[in-house]
Amino acid sequence: xxTCEEPRPPNGQSPIALAAGQSEYGFAEKVVExxxxxxxxxxxxxxxxxxxxxFELWQLQGYSVNPNWQQSDLRLTRITDxxxxxxxxxxxxxxxxxxxxxxxxxxxxxxxxxxxxxxITNQGRIQISLKRRTxxxxxxxxxxxxxxxxxxWVLTDSQLxxxxxxxxxxxxxxxKSAQQxxxxxxxxxxxxxxxxxxxxxxxxxxxxxxxxxxxxQYFEKHDMKESSYHLLISRLDLHICDDSHTRESGALKHGxxxxxxxxxxxxxxxxxxxxxxAGDACKHWVRYSEAMETxxxxxxxxxxxxxxxxEKL
Numbered sequence: 460x461x462t463c464e465e466p467r468p469p470n471g472q473s474p475i476a477l478a479a480g481q482s483e484y485g486f487a488e489k490v491v492e493x494x495x496x497x498x499x500x501x502x503x504x505x506x507x508x509x510x511x512x513x514f515e516l517w518q519l520q521g522y523s524v525n526p527n528w529q530q531s532d533l534r535l536t537r538i539t540d541x542x543x544x545x546x547x548x549x550x551x552x553x554x555x556x557x558x559x560x561x562x563x564x565x566x567x568x569x570x571x572x573x574x575x576x577x578x579i580t581n582q583g584r585i586q587i588s589l590k591r592r593t594x595x596x597x598x599x600x601x602x603x604x605x606x607x608x609x610x611x612w613v614l615t616d617s618q619l620x621x622x623x624x625x626x627x628x629x630x631x632x633x634x635k636s637a638q639q640x641x642x643x644x645x646x647x648x649x650x651x652x653x654x655x656x657x658x659x660x661x662x663x664x665x666x667x668x669x670x671x672x673x674x675x676q677y678f679e680k681h682d683m684k685e686s687s688y689h690l691l692i693s694r695l696d697l698h699i700c701d702d703s704h705t706r707e708s709g710a711l712k713h714g715x716x717x718x719x720x721x722x723x724x725x726x727x728x729x730x731x732x733x734x735x736x737a738g739d740a741c742k743h744w745v746r747y748s749e750a751m752e753t754x755x756x757x758x759x760x761x762x763x764x765x766x767x768x769x770e771k772l
Contacts, residue, residue, distance in 0.1 A: 460503060460505045461506045461507075466632075466639045483594050488596060489533075492550075495521070499518065501519055502514070507564070509564060509624070510561055510562060512559065512562075514559055516556070517554065517556040520553045522550070522551060524586075526538065528549070537549075538674075538681060539593065540675055543678065547588065548588070550588075554582070555581070557583060558577075559579075560578075561622075561625055576618050578612055580607060583605070583606060583607045588602040588603075600684070602683045602687050602688075605690045607692045608693050608694070609693060609694045610695045611698075612697050612698070613700065637733055641734065684743040685732060686732070687731065687733075688730075688733075691728045692728075693726060695722075740755070
């Protein structure tokens with residue numbers, strides 16, 4: 460993979476649907492979604508203007524799950540609401556070992572001598588939720604949760620500096636991509652009624668055929684109001700060490716040895732909502748609490764003040 464200087468245009472309609480000669484969510488999509496994938500080893504190499512990185516995965520498995528993240532009947536791994544014209548699907552990826560390595564390129568803006576950044580983790584999983592329109596299979600919203608167990612990470616000070624430079628080099632491309640997504644994101648989720656000819660094929664499999672209200676309630680319970688990305692680490696032991704071998708020999712002769720620092724984080728979580736607008740409600744957020752109500756009122760006040768200034772201008 461290679462980073463782009465300018466973001467590419469959207470992918471458009473689902474290639475699975477186009478290959479099957481259909482434009483809406485149908486049998487071909489359900490078949491592909493029902494596949495259980497097992498890969499012994501995957502290597503992904505990423506090239507950027509400032510650095511190159513590699514991701515190695517061992518014993519990767521991908522499969523469909525129900526809304527409670529359990530393997531079950533494939534018909535229960537999707538929720539279709541004909542009234543909305545939308546379908547929810549749930550996936551999970553697991554692996555045994557993940558190795559990440561990043562290093563500066565020769566023609567980048569990095570220092571001539573840098574220490575490669577390495578991270579090795581054991582078991583982990585990614586939970587993916589997708590909301591798509593049934594008429595064209597386009598993704599309306601998505602939710603990605605990156606879950607890690609115990610993680611031990613040893614960093615030197617030079618590696619920490621290099622990591623900050625890598626993040627800085629990607630910030631411009633990420634900002635351009637975010638601006639593109641925001642410009643293409645709909646102002647509000649529009650409900651698209653399905654075509655009469657395909658309404659029967661979208662029926663949700665239940666032991667007893669429910670009415671439209673029960674399907675709508677079930678859909679609403681697991682619906683993603685907006686796209687979001689989450690990282691949850693059960694325990695992180697971070698060791699930051701000084702690169703004593705890179706110090707001048709004179710400093711070592713005077714006994715100025717490097718130091719170290721250990722940080723331990725438990726249940727560390729990061730939540731990112733890229734399309735959330737200032738002043739909008741946050742009750743659908745994963746870790747919503749009543750304390751956020753004060754923040755919401757404060758944000759609405761700032762937005763109203765900003766709008767009034769814009770109107771005057």
